Each structure stands twice: as structure tokens, then as C-alpha cells.
Amino acid sequence: MGLGTVGRAFLRALAENRDDIGRRLAEPLEVTRILVRDPARHPEERHRLTTDARDILDDPEISVVVEVMGGREPARTYMLEALRRGKSVVTANKEVLAYAGPELWAAAEAGQADLRFEASVGGGIPVVQGLTQGLAADRVRSVVGIVNGTTNYILTRMTDEGSSFEQALAAAQAAGYAEADPTDDLDGHDAARKIAILASIAFGAHVSPDDVAVEGIRHVTAEDIRYGQGQGWRLKVVASARLEADGLLLRVGPAFLPQDHPLAGVSGAYNAILVEGEPVGQVMFFGPGAGGGPTASAVLGDVIEIAWGRHQGVSAPRPVRYRPCPLKDPATDELAAYWRLDVVDRPGTLAQVAQALSEASVSLRSVEQRPKPDGRATLLLVTHRCREGALRQAVANTGRLPVVLSMGPPIRVEGVD
């Protein structure tokens, strides 16, 4: 279902790797029907196109449905019906999975069909399988990743070339790494869907993307990034799910990572997911987070798994086993933060800002004052670790000071006490 970039790459991979796949499976894989909106756009596939989903859902000969059309509807409805009718489903659709996961699993169990979604997170990186199978013996404590290639490309470009956010976004759009409307990527919603999916499989947590605290990167400036570089930090959009004593903490947002952090070196449109568990320790999966080829690799890998299982007589899904998993209030989390303020450059300004922080029980680790034109100055603050609630109070206090002209939101700093 769907014949866009991923669908076409899927057909190509299936054709080009037919021999290798044949060696692994007893029976060949055959695509018999392709659902499209506009058949005229795909004349080369004429003989197997359809515009009617019923041609697929009602065909008893079709045992696996590959959903690569994207969007919530009608994809969700088609997947649910396919599963209930005993057709296994492979999907790259993070939106449907993140919002309708439990419903899909229930349909899969009802139809005794399999549901696989490796491509929904991390493109070609086999991280879903790594978590559900390879690390099945582990108690996972955290899943922390760079799961949005668009923002990683933008931040990498700003870091390597000193360009502004706007310039880097334009470059990402020109290179095909960002869409015309990049809201979902820039504001963290895409990454929130992916970390919700990862949390559901790593912890059995019944969570939705709406449970994830998200922060975007539109406010990040070249000056922020340069300052971090000077401290030995790299700015990344980090998505994380951590199981703490008082609950599961879900976040997406920019963070400065120390240079020797395993995720710090992940650049460009690459993705990486770092899993910490017991007894394995730290394991990281790295690779292309998007694109037709990598996504097709993951989708086709899932199809091969299902075909192999069917050959063995298996049709049951390996469902996510949900369990109660209370969410932690992010306000109770601790962090050190970097923070940029534009202020009036006159004696006493710094003292007023320090006082505003201190009243919120936030203590400063370092501060740098940079004179700017027109009697202004920029303050670059780094706090010691404090409660996020206290930091929010400090931001509110500071915002009320007449000497403060404007300020960006604080950015978390990892690896700082």
C-alpha cells in the first residue's frame, strides 16, 4: 500500500536481491497488488496497480500487507482490517504505531497475524529487533537516541560551518533532508513518536507521543553552538526514555553532550540509539535514519522474517506486553542548563540576573558576558544541576527583570554536575 520513495525502493530491493532472499526462504516473495492514488504516475507497474484497498484486503492469496503510504488515515483502518483478517502487516508508519499501537496489537492477536515495524524508528537500523529480540534478556534502564535526521543535519551544519539556523534549514531543504513544512521535525514531534514506540517495546509502557515532553530547536543560534564547542560539547536533539525510581521519563529536546558521549559523534542525517540495560551495559545502534533505501531494507527485512516464520508454521505476533508504568513528572527531574540572555549592558545587570536565579534556588556554574552593539550584552549562563521546576521558576524570575531584553529557553547540558 503506497508507491512513494519507500515503496519504489522496496520493489527495487526485492528485485535486485532476489537470489539472496531466495537462499534464505523456501518460497519466493511476490508483490501481486500495489495500492496507489494515481495509476497514471506509475505506468511501469500498470499490471498490478489498484486504487481500491479492497483488492488487497479481500484477496485471500495475499498473506502480508506492506503499508508505506504514511499518514494516520486511511492507513490505520487498512492495517486493522488486514490484521483482523489474518494478514500480517509490515509498516514504516510511526504515526499510526505511536498513537494506535495497542489497537493494532489487539487486531494482530485477534487475527493471529504478525505486525512488524522495524522501519518506523531509525530507518535502516535494526533497533526494534535489537530491543525486542537481541536484548530480550535485559532489564532496560534507558533508551537515548538521535532519531530525527533532519534536526541532526541542521545542527551538524550549524556546528561545522557556523551557519545560522535559517541557513542550515534552507540547506537541509535543498538537500532533501527537510520537508517544505518542517514543523514535525523542528518541534520534536517526529522524535516524540519514535521515542514513544521505543519506550513501548523497551519497557512495555503504554505511552503516546503526547506523554513526551518536547522542545524544538528553532531558538538555537550559531552563538549557542560555538559556545558549547568551546566547552567541549556538541549540541544534539536527544530523545530519551528513562526508567527511574519514580517513573518513566520521556523527553525530546536539544541537549549539549560531552564530546566523548557515544552519541556526540553521530553527524549529518545519521541516527543512533543507545540502550542501557542489565546485564548488557551500553549498546548502540547506528545508521541511516531515513531515505528510501534504508527504509526499504528494514521493511523487506520484516517481510522476510514473516515469510520465514510462515514457512515454519508460525503466524502469531510477538506482541508488546504492556504493563503498568507510571510517568515521571519532568519538573521533578534534575538538569544542568545553558542559557542565553540579551541584556542591557550596564553595571548591576549580572548581579540582578544572579539574584533572580538564586531566588529560585538555581546556582550558577559559570557566566560569560559578551558586549554587543547598541549598549546591549549577551549573558551565557551555565547552571549547576537543579530541579527542572526550579529552573522554570528562575526563567520566570529572570524574564521579569527590566534589564533582560530577550532570552532563549534553557538547553540541558549532560555530563555536568
Add this chain to the structure above:
Amino acid sequence: MGLGTVGRAFLRALAENRDDIGRRLAEPLEVTRILVRDPARHPEERHRLTTDARDILDDPEISVVVEVMGGREPARTYMLEALRRGKSVVTANKEVLAYAGPELWAAAEAGQADLRFEASVGGGIPVVQGLTQGLAADRVRSVVGIVNGTTNYILTRMTDEGSSFEQALAAAQAAGYAEADPTDDLDGHDAARKIAILASIAFGAHVSPDDVAVEGIRHVTAEDIRYGQGQGWRLKVVASARLEADGLLLRVGPAFLPQDHPLAGVSGAYNAILVEGEPVGQVMFFGPGAGGGPTASAVLGDVIEIAWGRHQGVSAPRPVRYRPCPLKDPATDELAAYWRLDVVDRPGTLAQVAQALSEASVSLRSVEQRPKPDGRATLLLVTHRCREGALRQAVANTGRLPVVLSMGPPIRVEGVD
């Protein structure tokens, strides 16, 4: 079978993660017998110890045998018998797998039992599953990895602290990262077994560790590493399997990697395996390459997979499908190389060395001459890319020069033309 570091970590992980595992499986996993040499050493396991493998092999109630005793025999014989009798086998034994892989697969097919070996390469990193399942849709072109934690620990220490090879080796032994007899690690034999296993699953190549061209690291000096750092290179022991037009090239040896190479940042006892394939592109798996906990994670993950399959009625193995795969002669491969020579410090020495290289059609990219005490000098050469056969000839020519006092073997340099 076996109750050393890995065996004990396995029992611990099984006990501690019983609830999580129970959620994934319909029936509990129970260890009923443990084969040991000396029962007196394990009083806490008294009730289930045995010194007779027959108590395991002849017990019809035992469906999975976990082999963590190590060594070629009797491990190989026990595994073969278990498989032929329909008991699935999970092993961490890279030696038996690398040398007796085809024999084990034949036994598994004969007994319709499963054979799994995630822990044999990369400790807790789920790379075997990543290659056989996650990337099943891809045509793999190369598998390149840091798969020996001991040598990576030594080289990291030499790099970070400027210590000599001997000092770093002593530190590795003190920290438990190197054995009393470190030959297998230092001379590349351990890595050769692992890359042979990876090549067999990535390419279906029927290869043995004896097919791998190995070079050790005993000759590497702090000066070599410092010189590389000055060029922006990191020295790593790289194991690689590359499918080229004229065959499969298998190597293990030290190599300078450019700083931005995905493997360059893998430090300490960590392992990483970089896979390139079509259509996925580059995917990397990173994590702890050894140790009781990580290895137990991989072994127990395999056991859970088998238990899940059995519950579904599956018992057949997912065997390696061997196919003809000619080996490439390393002498026909091309490389750029770094090379250190101790010479007599007098006019004309450099000209003689350059002439010796030129006679073998090897051209110099750079040369640095460093005066040393007692009328000696050190030459640090970097060649342009050349045939490995030509380089060997150049080494032979140079070794015959009376002005050359001693020399280390050339070290490959990646990312240089």
C-alpha cells in the same frame, strides 16, 4: 555446560530478569543441570551439578543446551551430539564455530534443532541477529569491525596516555582485559575467528580463520601512535571481510583510521561492527565486546528466542546457506601504508630508501626524518596507495640496505589516496 564467569552471569541474569522474561514467554525457563569439572567449587549449585555430560545429553526433558565451557574439545563433540539428538544449542564458543561451523549446521539440520551463537562475536552486541535477520534484505558488501577488546584497550591506553606497548599490556592484564597468555588477542587470532564467523553469515562464505590474513600489534610503538595522531588518525585493530569483484578479502591487523571514521571513536574494551550493504548503506553496532554480563545477555537472548520459537512449534534452525565464494589474494589488494625505519643518520640515507621503494613501484606520500642519539635517525614514511605485493617487495628491498638498522612492518592507512 560450564560455570565460569559467563555461566554464573547467565544464572544471575535469568534469576534477576525472571519477571521480564516471563512476560515474553508462555513457559518459564529452568536450568536443570550444570556440567562442571569440579563440583566442590560451586557448593551453592550443588543440587543441579554434574560432572558427566551424559546427564545432560541423555536427558529427554532438556530441550536447550547452553555451552559456555569454551575450548575446542569436548565442547564440539557435546554440541554435535546435542544437536543430532534434537536439543537446540546456544554457544559463546567462537573457536568451535569458526572451525566447525558447517559440521554444526549439518548436525542441527539432522536433528531439527536450532543453533544460536550471538555471544560468539561482539559480546553483548546483537550483531549476529542484526546480520542474519535485520539486514536479511541487503546485499552486504563489507563487514568491518573492532572485535577484540584486549587490543582496543591496549591501543586506547597507548593513545590516551602515551604509554609503551609493554606498559599498556601490563595495564590490560591488571584490569582483567588481557589474559596471562595474550597471544590469541595480540596476534589477531581471536579477531580472525570472529571475522570468519561474521563472513560466514554475511556472505554465506565457507571460510575458516586460517583464511584470514592476520597481523599483530606487538611491534607498535608510542611513536607510531603519536605520529598518527598528528595526522588526525587513530590506530585500531581492524577485522574486515570485503566482497570485491575478484573475491572475498579477509583481514585482521592494525590500521590508522581517519578521526571521522565511525570506528575511530570506539575506545577501551568496547567493540563495534560496521556493515555496508545495499540498499541499507552503513549500519554500525556498538557495545561491550566481552565480560560476563554482556555475554550472558547475548546467550540468554538466544535461549529466549529458541523458547519463543518452540512455543510456536518451530524447531528448525535458520542455517547459514553456504555458497561458493572465492577468496581474494591479499597481495593483489591496494593500500596506503605508514612505516617506521631506524637508519644510520648520514647524507644519502633517505635517497637510498626512496630508491628502494621506487624500484618496487611504491611512491612516497610523505617522509619525516627524526634524529635520534648515537648517530641514528628514525624515518616515518607514508606511501601512496599501492599493491600490497609491491609494498612487500619494497620492504624486502629496504631491509637489504646497509643503512637500515631495523624496521617495523608497514601499517595500513585508511582514507588516504
